[in-house]
Amino acid sequence: MENSNNHYCLSITPSSLELLSIIGFITLILIRVLYIIHRSSQPRSASSQQKPLSTLIVLGSGGHTAEMINLLNVLQKNSFTPRYYIAAATDNMSLQKAQVLENSWLNEGGVEEVGSAKFMQIYRSREVGQSYITSVGTTLIALAHALWLMIKIRPHVILCNGPGTCIPLCAIAFIFKILGIRWSYIFYVESIARVRRLSLSALLLYKLRMADQLFVQWPQLKSKYHRAHYVGRLM
Known part of the structure; x- marks a missing residue:
């Protein structure tokens, strides 16, 4: 059957x-x-802030660097060390200002360790006026350079306030988080000049959720971007 x-x-x-x-x-x-x-x-725990944190500070030309220096002046310098300053390869003025700042801290006794600051440059993804076709190659070079710098520095904290050079660095830091290589806290402070809308760099970090905390200095921005932190005028 x-x-x-x-x-x-x-x-x-x-x-x-x-x-x-x-x-x-x-x-x-x-x-x-x-x-x-x-x-x-989640808020940072107090225990995680007991030891010094290696800090990557991304500088931009003009007002970006001026605002960053004003911000650094109110930080506890010895809690954020060693400090690595990075500016675009074509921006020598910003690094000079950072060196002057570090020397003033050293002369005033504001820092405990000589040589706690390092100064570096990074290739730009795109220069002003550069065609978008040729910028593809320079963007790839900039990403490779940013990757090398992030592997070398491996910062605990990344502090930035607008220059486009911060985007590849923050993107690689976010990928490092995903892969479990290094957890770098990304803090973005939007420029005082931004009143009604975020800059392109801030918008990318906000929309893609790469920034751990994004600070704005105007209440109009807080009402429009709810995950941002309104801190009032810092400068």
């Missing part, structure tokens, strides 16, 4: 295994990203 039960054999092909592996990998990455976003939104 013929058995009426139908037997089904589930066969898993190599292509199916590859698809399942890809789906599993993407799922793990998404879970990791969600964990990073959740953790970034």
